[in-house]
Amino acid sequence: MQNKPDRRSFLKTSTAAAAGAALTSTIAKTAHAAGSDEIRFVLVGCGGRGTGAAAQIFNTKGNVKLVAVADAFQGNADRAIKSLSRGENKSKIDVPAERVFVGLDAYKAAIDVEADLVVIATPPGFKPQQFEYAVNKGRHIFMEKPVASDAAGVRRVLKSVEESKKKNLMLAIGLQRRHQPNYMETIERIHDGAIGDVISQQVYWNGGGIWYRNRTDAQSEMAFQTNNWYHFNWVCGDQICEQHIHNLDVGCWVKGMYPVECNGMGGREQRMGGDATKSQIFDHTACEYTFADGTKMFSQGRHLAGGWNHVGEFAQGTKGTADPSGTINGANAWKFSGENVNGHQQEQHDLIEALMRGEIYNEGEYGAHSTFTAILGREACYSGKIVKWDELLEKGTELAPGIDSYTLDSEVPASARPDSEGRYPVPTPGKYNPFA
Structure with missing residues (x-):
């Protein structure tokens, strides 16, 4: 890179760092960060994934410092700081009480703290406005997947992605398979024609179930749903968004395009024993995605105790088949033999090393489009109808209108409001309208 600014100048004034072409997520895995410039970061969302991402940033070769945290709940923030302060990582934390922010609007105060990088690991329903705020503040960003829970949120994210490019901001998205050498090399071979033209795919996230947090007497309805976010569509987007997005992302990556329409089916078999006073999401979805060339991707997403559990992807081509995680069968048979890395850790190595070299990449578009692929499938399953990409992106139902003004005492959105019997x-x- 020519005319590259010094690392500190890059971190502080990235909008002025016109330092060559942006990198893709294929940053060399052997590159290591150098220098001693400190990267200050803040954590927005102190649950398991947020705490995990912060710990993985600590494990990089960068000189990193956590300087603020924000969460809807004090307990989550306190637990994250306690967990992250263990052992040698204690020296990498500088979060006094006045930089611990709590509430649904706490992200603003945390992002306002002088820092280089914002880690956003909140439930997907809250991410669009938090991402927008961070971009407006000129921060580099790591944002976990999925990036939204409805079409309105995806549109908002895509608009902010364009702003992040104008400001030359780093934007990394937590679709970690894109940083794993086994997936990267296999899919590169597929794109080079190893299995011919890809004509069909099957993608799966079939597991046994998820956590549930019982209501406490002191909780408002909004606090209960926010704390129990996986069970409410406006916050989580359902299982197809929250988990199955990984496999859908791989399928679209393999194909090199996104679907134009989807039909699907789904429902509730075991979710909370069928008790609709505890949860509203489905426990199984099955989708048929159609690409512009007429080829198909078939999807299964499920939480079902006692069923077949499998998380993975398969592709069929005119000259062979492939498991994108590392195997090609047919005339060009091949098996990945390199090092298997922890994808969550590798994406943070890539992020911090690139920042310290004064280089950036932007994963925002595929993060948003893969999220919308999951939303398209959900709306097809909920409605039982064929749903088209363009129409849904333009007109899809907004699940949480006015979310920017929500507090823990606000009324929950109509899409998740309980009836008189709770x-x-x-x-x-057959009855659900994705355009209501």
Whole structure:
């Protein structure tokens, strides 16, 4: 890179660092960070994934310092700081009480703290406005997947992605398979024609279930849903968004495009024993995605105790088949033999090393489009109808209008408001309208 600014100048004034072409996520895995410039970062969202991402940033070769945290709940913030302060990482934390921010609007105060990098690991329903705020503040960003829970959120994210490019900001998205050498090399071979033209795919996230947090007497309805976010569509986007997005992302990466439409089916078999007073999301979805060339991607997402558990992807081509995680069968048979890395850790190595070299990449578009692929599938399963990408992106139902002004005492959105008997609305295929 020519005319590259010094690392500190890059971190502080990235909008002025016109330092050559942006990198993709294929940053050399053997490159290591150098120098002693400190990268200050803040953590927005102190749950398991946020705490994990911060710990993985600590494990990089960068000189990093956590300087502020924000969460909807004090307990989450306190637990994160306690967990991250263990052992040698204690020296990498400088978060006094006045830089611990709590509430649904706490992200603003945390992002306002002088820092280079913002880590956003909140439930997907809250991410669009938090991402927008961080971009407006000129911060580099790591944002976990999925990046939104509805079409309105995806549109907002895409607009902010364009702003992040104008400001030359680093934007990394937590679709960690894109940073794993086994996936990267296999998919590169597929793109080079190892299995011919890709004509069909199957992608799976079938597991046994997820956590549930019982309501406490002191909680408002908004606090209960925010704390129990995986069970409410406006916050999580359902299992197809929150987990199955990884496999859908791989399928679209393999194909090199996103689907134009989807039809699907789904429902609730075991979710909370069928109790609609505790949860509103489905426990199984099955989708048929269609690409512009007419080829198909078939998807299964499931939480079902006692069923077949499998997380993975498969592709069929005109000259062979592939498991994108490392195997090609057919005339060009091949198996990945390199080092298997922890994808969550590798994406943080790539992020911090690139920042310290004064180089950036922007993963925002595929983060948003892969999120929308999951939303497209969910709306097809909820409605039982064929749903088209362009129409849904333009007109899809907004699940949480006015979310920017929500507090823990606000009324929950109508899409998750319980009836007189405490039952939450559960989408009914054949009746649900994705454009309501």
